[in-house]
Amino acid sequence: MIKHLLSINQLSREDVNRILDTAESFREVGTRVIKKVPALRGRTVVNLFYENSTRTRISFELAAKRLSADVINFSTSGSSVSKGESLKDTALTLQAMGADAIVIRHSSSGAPYTLTKWVRASVLNAGDGTHEHPTQALLDLFTIREHFEDFQGLRAAIVGDVRHSRVARSLTLALNKMGASVMLVGPPTLIPPEAPAWGAEVSHDLDGALPKLDVCYMLRVQRERQRQQFFPSVREYSRLFGLSQRRVEQLPEHAVVMHPGPMNRGVEIASDVADLPRAVITDQVTNGIAVRMSLLYLIVGAGDGPPRAAAAEANLQLPDPELQEVAGA
Amino acid sequence: MPKRVLIRGARLVDPGAEFDGVTDVLVEDELVAAVGDGLAAPSGAEVIEGDGLVLAPGLVDLHAHFREPGFEHKETVETGSRAAAAGGYTAVCAMPNTDPVADNLSVILEVRALADKAGLCDVFPAGAITKGLAGEALAEIGEMAEAGVKLFTDDGHSVQSSRVMRLALEYGKAFDIIICQHAQDEGLTEGWQMHEGHYSAMLGLVGYPAEAEEITAAREIALARLTGGRLHLTHLSAAGSVAAVRAGKAKGVRVTADVTPHHLALLDADLVDYDTNLKMNPPLRTEEHRAALRSGLADGTIDVVATDHAPHAPEEKEVEFDQSPTGTTGLETALAVVLTELVEPGLLPLSDAVARLSTVPASILGLEEHGGPVLAGRPANLVVFDPAAAWTVGERGYQSMGRNSAFHGRALHGRVLHSLLRGTFTVRDGEPTR
Amino acid sequence: MSAFIERGRLLEAPEIRRVVTRIAHEILERNKGARGLALIGIAARGDDLALRLAREIERIEGATVPVGALDITFYRDDIGLHSEAPEVHETRIGFDITGLTVVLVDDVLFTGRTIRAAMDALVDFGRPRAIQLAVLVDRGHRELPIRADYVGKNAPTRRDEEVRVLLAEVDGEDAVAVGEQIGDDEPSGDSGAGAGTREREPA
Numbered sequence: 001m002i003k004h005l006l007s008i009n010q011l012s013r014e015d016v017n018r019i020l021d022t023a024e025s026f027r028e029v030g031t032r033v034i035k036k037v038p039a040l041r042g043r044t045v046v047n048l049f050y051e052n053s054t055r056t057r058i059s060f061e062l063a064a065k066r067l068s069a070d071v072i073n074f075s076t077s078g079s080s081v082s083k084g085e086s087l088k089d090t091a092l093t094l095q096a097m098g099a100d101a102i103v104i105r106h107s108s109s110g111a112p113y114t115l116t117k118w119v120r121a122s123v124l125n126a127g128d129g130t131h132e133h134p135t136q137a138l139l140d141l142f143t144i145r146e147h148f149e150d151f152q153g154l155r156a157a158i159v160g161d162v163r164h165s166r167v168a169r170s171l172t173l174a175l176n177k178m179g180a181s182v183m184l185v186g187p188p189t190l191i192p193p194e195a196p197a198w199g200a201e202v203s204h205d206l207d208g209a210l211p212k213l214d215v216c217y218m219l220r221v222q223r224e225r226q227r228q229q230f231f232p233s234v235r236e237y238s239r240l241f242g243l244s245q246r247r248v249e250q251l252p253e254h255a256v257v258m259h260p261g262p263m264n265r266g267v268e269i270a271s272d273v274a275d276l277p278r279a280v281i282t283d284q285v286t287n288g289i290a291v292r293m294s295l296l297y298l299i300v301g302a303g304d305g306p307p308r309a310a311a312a313e314a315n316l317q318l319p320d321p322e323l324q325e326v327a328g329a
Numbered sequence: 330m331p332k333r334v335l336i337r338g339a340r341l342v343d344p345g346a347e348f349d350g351v352t353d354v355l356v357e358d359e360l361v362a363a364v365g366d367g368l369a370a371p372s373g374a375e376v377i378e379g380d381g382l383v384l385a386p387g388l389v390d391l392h393a394h395f396r397e398p399g400f401e402h403k404e405t406v407e408t409g410s411r412a413a414a415a416g417g418y419t420a421v422c423a424m425p426n427t428d429p430v431a432d433n434l435s436v437i438l439e440v441r442a443l444a445d446k447a448g449l450c451d452v453f454p455a456g457a458i459t460k461g462l463a464g465e466a467l468a469e470i471g472e473m474a475e476a477g478v479k480l481f482t483d484d485g486h487s488v489q490s491s492r493v494m495r496l497a498l499e500y501g502k503a504f505d506i507i508i509c510q511h512a513q514d515e516g517l518t519e520g521w522q523m524h525e526g527h528y529s530a531m532l533g534l535v536g537y538p539a540e541a542e543e544i545t546a547a548r549e550i551a552l553a554r555l556t557g558g559r560l561h562l563t564h565l566s567a568a569g570s571v572a573a574v575r576a577g578k579a580k581g582v583r584v585t586a587d588v589t590p591h592h593l594a595l596l597d598a599d600l601v602d603y604d605t606n607l608k609m610n611p612p613l614r615t616e617e618h619r620a621a622l623r624s625g626l627a628d629g630t631i632d633v634v635a636t637d638h639a640p641h642a643p644e645e646k647e648v649e650f651d652q653s654p655t656g657t658t659g660l661e662t663a664l665a666v667v668l669t670e671l672v673e674p675g676l677l678p679l680s681d682a683v684a685r686l687s688t689v690p691a692s693i694l695g696l697e698e699h700g701g702p703v704l705a706g707r708p709a710n711l712v713v714f715d716p717a718a719a720w721t722v723g724e725r726g727y728q729s730m731g732r733n734s735a736f737h738g739r740a741l742h743g744r745v746l747h748s749l750l751r752g753t754f755t756v757r758d759g760e761p762t763r
Numbered sequence: 764m765s766a767f768i769e770r771g772r773l774l775e776a777p778e779i780r781r782v783v784t785r786i787a788h789e790i791l792e793r794n795k796g797a798r799g800l801a802l803i804g805i806a807a808r809g810d811d812l813a814l815r816l817a818r819e820i821e822r823i824e825g826a827t828v829p830v831g832a833l834d835i836t837f838y839r840d841d842i843g844l845h846s847e848a849p850e851v852h853e854t855r856i857g858f859d860i861t862g863l864t865v866v867l868v869d870d871v872l873f874t875g876r877t878i879r880a881a882m883d884a885l886v887d888f889g890r891p892r893a894i895q896l897a898v899l900v901d902r903g904h905r906e907l908p909i910r911a912d913y914v915g916k917n918a919p920t921r922r923d924e925e926v927r928v929l930l931a932e933v934d935g936e937d938a939v940a941v942g943e944q945i946g947d948d949e950p951s952g953d954s955g956a957g958a959g960t961r962e963r964e965p966a
Contacts, residue, residue: 001847025834025851034887037837067837088647108649109522109533110603129651131533166533194530297837301848 001298004123006112008134008173016178020142023287023294029066030290040069043100043300048090049075049126050106055261055285056126056135060103063292069300072099087111091118101300104128122299130164136260137170139291141178143284144215147256151178157209158200159185159241160219160268161230163192167260168219172198185209186219186241189230206241210250217258218243218268234267243269248276256280331358332752335370339379339713343386344684345701354384356709359751363705377713377747385683386701387419387710387748389690391509391587392484392563392635393660395421395452397443398436399428404640404730406443409660410450412638412729414755416660417712417745420691420699421450425457426485432457432468434476449755449763451710453694455480458497458508464488467497474504479694482509484563485610489515491548498558507585507693509561512545512570513537513611522651524566524597524612532600534650537612543569550577553584561693562586564637566611568621575630585693587633588622590666591657591735595619605646605653606733609637626685627677633690634682636663640731657735661727666736668716668743679716698751709752718744728761767927769942773900773918776937782915783812786897787819789913794864797826799892801860804868805881806834806852811932812899813868831856833867838880854884861889866913870928872898875909900939902926 001018002010011019029037045064047057057073064071074094087106094102101122104112109129116123127133141151148154156175162168162184175182176199183201184191195202203209210216221237231237243257248270251257257269257279265271273279334356341364342349353368354361370376395409404412406423413421423440425431431440437454444452456473460466462483470481481501488494488510497508518537523529525536546562550573553560565571565588577584595613607613625631639656646653667686671677677685691700698708722736748756755762774782794800797820804813810832817830834852842848867881882894897913902920920926920941929938 022851025836025854028854029837032887033889037887038883039837039839039842043843086644086647087649088644106649108651110650113603114605114649129533130535169531169533192530194527197527198531297851298848301842302846303843 001302003299004112004116005134005295005299006116006123006125007132008137008170008177011177013177016138016141016174019138019291019294019298020145022298023142023290026066026290026293026297027287029293036066036068038068039297040064040067040300043069044098045069045071045101045103045296045300046094046099046121047071047073047075047126048094048102048104049073050104050111051127053105053127056105059285059288060126060292063289063296066289067293067296069100069296087115088118091115095119095121101296124295124299127166129166130169131166132170133166133260134170134174135288135292135295136167137174138295139284139288140171140217140258140260141174142287142291143258143280144256146283146287147254147280148214151175151180154180154214155183155212156180156215156217157183157185157203157213158217158219159206159243161190161221161225162186162195162219163190163230164222164225165219169198171217172200176200183209187231187237190225207247207250210247211252213251213255215256215258216243216251220260220262220264221268238267242267243273245270245272248273251278258284261285330373333357333362333371333374334377334749334752335368335374336377336379336384336711336713337368337370339377339382339384341384341703342680342683343701343703344680344688345386346704348702349680354703354711356711356749356752359708359753361703361705361707361709364703379713381715381717382713382746383679383716384703384711384713386687386691386703387699387712387750388417388664388686389420389694389696389699390418390636390638390660390663391422391480391561391633391690391693392589393421393423393638394426394640394656395423395440396640397427398439402642402730403645406440406452407447407449408728408730409638409640410444410447410452411761412658412660412727413450414748414750415728415745415761416662417664417714417748417756418450418660419710419712419748419750419755420694420696421452421660422480422694423452423454424484425455425482426462430457430461431455432460432462434469434472437473437476437478448750449761450750451696451699453480453696454478455482455484455509457481458483458488459493462486464490464493467493467500470497470500470506471504474501474506478506480507480509480561482511482563484509484511487511487513487515487545491552494549495552495556498552498556498560501558502556505559507559507561509563510545510549511563511610512542512549514541514544517541517544521612523600523608524614526597526615528597528600532603534600539567539569539614539618542567542611543573546570547573550574550582550584553577554580554582558583560584563635564589564592564611565622565625565631566592566614566618568618571621571625571630575625578630585632586630587635587690588626588631589637590634590659590663590670591637592622593619593626593634594666594670595735603650605648605650606657606735606737608650608653608655609639609657609735610655623671623676626671627681632685633693634663634667634685635690636660638729639733640729641733642730643732646733657733658727658729658731659734661729662722662734662736662741664714664745665720665741665743669741672716673742709749711747711749712745713747714743714745716743718742720744766945767925767940767942768945769940770924771941772938773926773941774916774939779899779915779937779939782899783815784819786913786915787816787823790816790866790895790897791820791824793895793912797824797828799862799864801829801831801858801863801865802868803831803833803856803860803865803885805877806832806854808870808928808930808933809868811930812870816866816868816897829858829863831858833881833884835877835880835884838884840876840880856888859889860885860891862892864893864895865891866895866897868897870899871926872896872901872909872911872914873904873926875905875907878909879907899928900926
């Protein structure tokens with residue numbers, strides 16, 4: 001497996017299958033009387049959140065705790081970060097405290113890549129800017145797999161603000177990797193012209209796309225984009241690209257509706273549609289814990305030495321020459 | 330007793346004299362005393378055996394940021410001069426985006442004084458086009474021009490108003506100065522992080538389309554034609570800009586242009602791991618653009634290779650990509666990059682490389698003492714380099730205070746051995762003399 | 764890549780069949796029938812053996828015994844010691860084990876670490892009345908104070924040897940082979956804990 005999870009691009013199809021298969025076992029753990037296994041006992045997982053995201057943080061926190069890891073939540077408000085500490089110094093501090101894995105959410109695209117230069121811990125990207133959100137894509141695949149036998153030949157549409165969506169990027173790459181076909185649907189201003197190079201079709205006509213879909217994935221639309229004039233009004237957006245009751249009826253019987261949350265009911269998805277049985281949005285949330293357990297287990301559970309020795313080294317030794325060089329560089 | 334240095338048997342590449350061949354050069358005090366085959370070493374002369382080495386006029390940079398006054402934590406005139414000498418440069422045009430801005434004579438004189446004190450390289454400060462680089466009111470171009478300032482630019486900013494650009498080009502005609510534009514339509518580049526294309530979409534970074542430069546470049550060429558003023562377009566990055574310059578020159582517009590070593594060598598694809606040392610303005614672009622820059626340089630559409638040496642402090646560059654300032658250092662690597670990326674693969678003859686790095690920029694700036702020709706009686710501003718010597722960028726640190734080299738860790742060919750400024754070694758055996 | 768070089772066979776198919784029958788009888792005798800019994804096999808191979816035992820018990824006694832499969836990976840004590848996290852198998856325990864006598868079933872008993880992990884895992888599912896252990900082969904070299912209640916065959920082995928159980932359900936034939944592992948990238952001499960070896964014994 002991989003040392004860090006930064007982008008879906010790092011994963012092979014076999015890696016994805018292994019992550020999803022292992023997640024099945026963790027879902028079983030979630031049905032036990034005691035929903036906790038000792039797999040990562042004694043390991044430390046840090047949730048380093050530079051952006052508020054209670055949902056993702058809690059999901060990772062629960063995943064780590066169910067693996068018996070110690071969890072530290074390091075959020076930017078009220079911490080040294082709000083006093084102007086740089087990402088590098090925060091990273092060196094977490095390294096010195098012996099973190100085995102750092103889960104990072106950051107508003108800057110690429111921040112997880114930068115973090116890997118400064119720490120020995122594994123880095124898991126929990127969403128970076130408008131780049132990627134690989135764990136979301138993997139839990140989406142897991143949820144899709146519950147409803148469809150095979151990704152091969154599956155037809156999915158991702159609808160909305162593709163340009164600014166890290167979910168859309170990761171999910172398009174992930175579905176494509178697994179053999180599904182992806183259509184990106186939205187106003188031309190919200191779909192990068194280069195999107196076909198990700199292996200996706202582009203359409204600006206939601207109604208035309210619906211009857212052919214197995215998965216209709218709605219993206220959250222931020223009102224801020226209207227202020228930036230990517231579309232003239234929320235009303236017009238909703239009229240053209242919102243999943244209304246009328247539109248959902250155009251979907252084939254078996255098709256599922258997904259959304260990464262949090263939803264803007266009445267904007268990209270009608271409130272009644274969000275509550276339909278075929279809207280598997282809460283399943284996505286549930287599956288998030290199992291998939292994140294799987295990732296933490298596969299990444300942190302792979303090692304190159306006894307954990308106690310590594311912890312002792314981190315605690316007792318001065319930063320190694322490599323880190324000192326970085327510190328002085 | 331005069332101080333004498335005999336450089337024996339090096340390949341003298343001297344585009345100003347249209348000379349390229351193995352010969353001997355004798356330096357006596359500040360001047361070239363003789364050029365010719367089989368020169369005898371006068372008694373007491375230091376002899377440099379030049380077998381396999383290249384001797385050329387000292388390099389001239391049209392575009393470097395020395396940061397002083399105001400940003401001495403990034404670079405000073407002294408450290409920038411030392412970096413220049415280490416890279417084989419004997420003359421550098423320093424950009425005016427200091428604090429205070431070089432939009433008045435006193436800052437120009439301060440930079441010159443600092444350069445004289447350092448004594449490692451001749452520094453020719455550029456003046457700002459507009460007061461405070463604000464793009465609105467013209468700076469006192471006349472006073473600075475009378476004091477010898479030749480090039481004016483708001484570099485770091487692009488003058489957005491076509492009216493202001495027109496006025497600057499017109500006004501400058503009285504002094505035969507050059508209006509140098511960093512071409513960027515800021516309306517198309519809000520929040521930009523890198524070249525707009527496949528990689529920006531993939532990496533989730535806001536794009537800076539090539540058109541943002543091409544539109545402005547085309548506008549300035551039209552204004553230069555309208556006004557008859559002298560225009561220089563600096564650090565071109567886009568194929569359309571090269572085409573616009575080519576078309577402008579064909580119509581007789583007084584336009585010149587430069588390109589940086591990093592735009593000649595690197596691509597937007599190199600940004601895949603978010604290395605902030607590769608974040609520049611203009612951004613690294615695609616193969617298509619790089620190919621246009623290379624062929625534009627080869628056919629003379631692009632006159633000059635300029636470094637855009639832009640040092641930053643480590644703590645400024647070791648941050649999240651979108652929080653990093655733009656720019657890479659360049660003075661210490663420019664020659665080697667041109668040799669490795671263009672001369673060695675046969676894209677540019679060595680004599681053309683020397684012309685673009687020395688002779689032509691000296692002539693654009695009107696520098697009599699620099700850029701050759703290397704003839705008896707001329708000032709001895711020279712560089713000796715080993716074109717075959719392999720080295721790894723950063724392996725011995727940097728002379729610049731900036732360690733933000735886009736080429737850090739890369740293997741290059743071509744190492745500067747000696748730099749002479751008016752007959753005095755500023756670099757000897759690869760090491761600055763002070 | 765690693766390869767298993769077979770040096771000999773400890774049991775052939777007919778013997779395995781007789782051993783399973785004998786253990787089924789022993790379980791019934793010791794527990795005075797099938798009431799309150801459950802069989803839980805340790806993945807992989809132990810779960811198939813558990814199913815065979817359950818069929819034997821049903822044949823002998825006419826009673827159905829609940830059967831489960833337990834994967835002990837998350838309870839291993841060598842997580843983080845290998846370059847890859849150990850592979851996970853399926854756990855299927857579709858009944859409440861509280862109050863039952865659970866017979867853990869495994870193919871090979873070696874260091875005892877798998878059984879330690881299995882007991883830890885089991886108590887997370889409930890509180891069995893008792894836990895017993897049945898194995899097809901006991902090859903010795905215990906590292907923990909664990910012993911089996913039902914043993915198919917005691918087979919003294921060298922520590923660096925490897926014992927492989929083949930079952931028709933998975934491998935197409937029934938046999939217990941002894942041999943050695945060639946070119947294994949995991950050290951096998953210290954604990955027999957190499958991920959991917961048959962006697963999946965955590966270090």
